[in-house]
Amino acid sequence: MTDNVQLLGISNAIVDVLAHVDHELIEKIGVVPGSMNLIDERRAHEIYEMMGPATEMSGGSVANTIAGFANLGGRASYIGRVRDDQLGEIFNHDMRSLGIDVRLQPAPDGAPTARSHVMITEDGQRTMNTYLGACTELGVADIRAETFGKPKAVLIEGYVWDIAEGPALARKAMELAANTRTTVALSLSDSFCVERHRESFAEAVRDGVQIVIADEDEINVLMGTDNFDDTLEAIRDFDNLFVMTRSDKGSVIIRPGEQHVQEATPVEKVIDTTGAGDAYCAGFLYGWVHDKSLAECARAGTLCATAVIQQVGARIEKGVLD
Amino acid sequence: MTDNVQLLGISNAIVDVLAHVDHELIEKIGVVPGSMNLIDERRAHEIYEMMGPATEMSGGSVANTIAGFANLGGRASYIGRVRDDQLGEIFNHDMRSLGIDVRLQPAPDGAPTARSHVMITEDGQRTMNTYLGACTELGVADIRAETFGKPKAVLIEGYVWDIAEGPALARKAMELAANTRTTVALSLSDSFCVERHRESFAEAVRDGVQIVIADEDEINVLMGTDNFDDTLEAIRDFDNLFVMTRSDKGSVIIRPGEQHVQEATPVEKVIDTTGAGDAYCAGFLYGWVHDKSLAECARAGTLCATAVIQQVGARIEKGVLD
Numbered sequence: 346m347t348d349n350v351q352l353l354g355i356s357n358a359i360v361d362v363l364a365h366v367d368h369e370l371i372e373k374i375g376v377v378p379g380s381m382n383l384i385d386e387r388r389a390h391e392i393y394e395m396m397g398p399a400t401e402m403s404g405g406s407v408a409n410t411i412a413g414f415a416n417l418g419g420r421a422s423y424i425g426r427v428r429d430d431q432l433g434e435i436f437n438h439d440m441r442s443l444g445i446d447v448r449l450q451p452a453p454d455g456a457p458t459a460r461s462h463v464m465i466t467e468d469g470q471r472t473m474n475t476y477l478g479a480c481t482e483l484g485v486a487d488i489r490a491e492t493f494g495k496p497k498a499v500l501i502e503g504y505v506w507d508i509a510e511g512p513a514l515a516r517k518a519m520e521l522a523a524n525t526r527t528t529v530a531l532s533l534s535d536s537f538c539v540e541r542h543r544e545s546f547a548e549a550v551r552d553g554v555q556i557v558i559a560d561e562d563e564i565n566v567l568m569g570t571d572n573f574d575d576t577l578e579a580i581r582d583f584d585n586l587f588v589m590t591r592s593d594k595g596s597v598i599i600r601p602g603e604q605h606v607q608e609a610t611p612v613e614k615v616i617d618t619t620g621a622g623d624a625y626c627a628g629f630l631y632g633w634v635h636d637k638s639l640a641e642c643a644r645a646g647t648l649c650a651t652a653v654i655q656q657v658g659a660r661i662e663k664g665v666l667d
Numbered sequence: 668m669t670d671n672v673q674l675l676g677i678s679n680a681i682v683d684v685l686a687h688v689d690h691e692l693i694e695k696i697g698v699v700p701g702s703m704n705l706i707d708e709r710r711a712h713e714i715y716e717m718m719g720p721a722t723e724m725s726g727g728s729v730a731n732t733i734a735g736f737a738n739l740g741g742r743a744s745y746i747g748r749v750r751d752d753q754l755g756e757i758f759n760h761d762m763r764s765l766g767i768d769v770r771l772q773p774a775p776d777g778a779p780t781a782r783s784h785v786m787i788t789e790d791g792q793r794t795m796n797t798y799l800g801a802c803t804e805l806g807v808a809d810i811r812a813e814t815f816g817k818p819k820a821v822l823i824e825g826y827v828w829d830i831a832e833g834p835a836l837a838r839k840a841m842e843l844a845a846n847t848r849t850t851v852a853l854s855l856s857d858s859f860c861v862e863r864h865r866e867s868f869a870e871a872v873r874d875g876v877q878i879v880i881a882d883e884d885e886i887n888v889l890m891g892t893d894n895f896d897d898t899l900e901a902i903r904d905f906d907n908l909f910v911m912t913r914s915d916k917g918s919v920i921i922r923p924g925e926q927h928v929q930e931a932t933p934v935e936k937v938i939d940t941t942g943a944g945d946a947y948c949a950g951f952l953y954g955w956v957h958d959k960s961l962a963e964c965a966r967a968g969t970l971c972a973t974a975v976i977q978q979v980g981a982r983i984e985k986g987v988l989d
Contacts, residue, residue: 393760394760394764396764397764397765398724398725398734398760398761398764398765398982399724399757399760399761400722400723400724401722401723401724401757402720402721402722402723403720412720430752430753431752431753431754431779431780432753435721435723438715438716438720438721439720439721442716442718442719442720443719443720457753458753660720
């Protein structure tokens with residue numbers, strides 16, 4: 346099979362259920378404000394019952410990046426598992442409607458489509474409780490030459506390691522990528538996720554992954570340091586390309602013998618920081634698949650992140666780089 | 668059965684699927700910009716496939732009013748039919764989470780929960796294509812002493828006449844209301860709906876309905892006039908309370924021997940006019956169930972409408988009248 350896909354995403358396919366809540370509710374539920382927690386179906390129902398009226402929209406970290414990449418004009422494909430239920434139809438519709446080649450059919454059985462209960466407090470902070478549902482049944486068998494294709498790059502998210510066959514299917518993707526000369530990018534998802542899977546991530550970064558995409562907290566945990574300076578020292582031992590975002594401190598791009606520091610763009614008013622990292626990743630990889638210099642990629646990433654924090658919602662709109 | 672419900676809503680229970688679209692798409696679909704069209708399931712799929720990424724949220728005209736009424740602090744109940752599917756769960760969750768007593772269980776069979784594909788063009792206009800699904804199976808049998816209760820007022824929407832047993836179940840509600848000394852309010856929904864059911868609406872207004880809630884177009888169609896002055900003349904023959912909204916011209920409240928004209932409140936920037944009429948209705952009826960004067964009710968309605976046009980979304984938030 347040949348295709349002209351520039352970027353394949355492999356990630357958890359999730360519908361966000363967003364509601365504004367008081368801090369008291371976060372306390373009552375008993376989770377750390379700003380954290381992402383994995384919950385089972387029973388607890389998902391419990392938490393949903395405690396939440397007020399919500400709005401539903403397609404989400405998921407790398408899925409947001411792929412949607413953004415497609416909105417920039419990139420040719421994208423996607424592997425993620427949904428059930429053949431209404432939320433699964435919504436998720437796949439939203440991806441396909443951007444021209445993304447959705448590679449898996451909705452599953453006819455198993456757990457329902459994943460949802461993340463996103464609780465937004467007055468300070469704009471988001472606390473997430475995610476029921477992975479159908480995502481947990483994504484398996485090695487879903488990553489085949491036919492579904493993988495021959496993309497220029499594949500982006501896998503760290504959260505994939507949270508599902509039973511996750512590490513194995515990520516390994517399978519890296520094997521296929523080696524055959525098709527596809528660049529493998531790994532997004533580290535969140536620092537708790539890195540803590541959960543540090544050894545396995547480190548092994549993948551040493552063997553199979555070419556581009557590591559992370560924010561400051563995530564890369565520090567991966568490198569086992571407690572500050573960014575020590576991290577910069579530690580990554581000298583690696584021959585990967587590291588793309589590291591630091592919120593208002595901008596971003597740092599490093600590969601052996603090369604380093605770029607990209608300033609953040611000051612904005613008048615931050616509306617919603619959700620998806621800033623995912624948007625940066627979309628812009629960076631859009632530049633990257635077009636063989637732009639690292640400095641140009643970093644600028645494209647910054648443009649996308651700057652756009653997304655000035656809007657409500659995590660997915661960038663068309664025309665951000667025009 | 669006794670209850671202390673102040674307002675019962677009977678209406679189509681609909682989840683909105685909202686997307687921004689170009690004018691070309693409206694043309695391609697072949698509907699009148701700004702109109703509400705009823706479609707079947709096949710066409711719903713066709714239209715959905717043509718739409719871009721969407722956001723889902725609970726909607727429905729009178730359902731929005733009931734949600735707003737509850738958010739103002741009112742005690743509300745609701746009769747509307749959803750399937751036991753994910754969209755049905757979302758709709759009922761959003762109502763219940765506001766403290767609304769949802770009177771019907773989700774249906775275990777039949778058509779799926781209704782959705783309205785809401786296409787928003789750059790000028791902020793909304794064109795709706797609604798698949799009524801489970802709503803069409805709401806029946807006379809659902810309107811019983813136990814589900815009706817003894818509310819102070821019941822609000823029925825004109826759109827209910829679009830479903831097979833709609834006129835009969837509305838009549839049943841009026842009969843129960845007569846027994847429980849419940850005031851019957853009818854919201855005329857939209858002017859095309861009034862055209863579809865003019866005779867039946869006129870009959871209900873003459874016998875069974877005490878309060879008629881309408882915008883200028885709707886009341887003109889009901890009265891068979893082509894201007895508001897002739898309408899004011901025509902409604903002298905009725906002994907109902909007419910609550911008529913006129914966008915930036917404010918609202919006019921008339922009952923035999925009494926007339927109030929309420930100015931609209933100028934706003935700096937209109938964000939989204941969706942739900943202005945439903946919000947007005949929520950505020951007006953909130954005043955009404957608290958035995959306020961017509962002038963006070965009109966002011967409360969105006970406050971709610973003014974709030975809703977300055978936000979995105981059709982349902983008013985808590986605290987609008989505080």
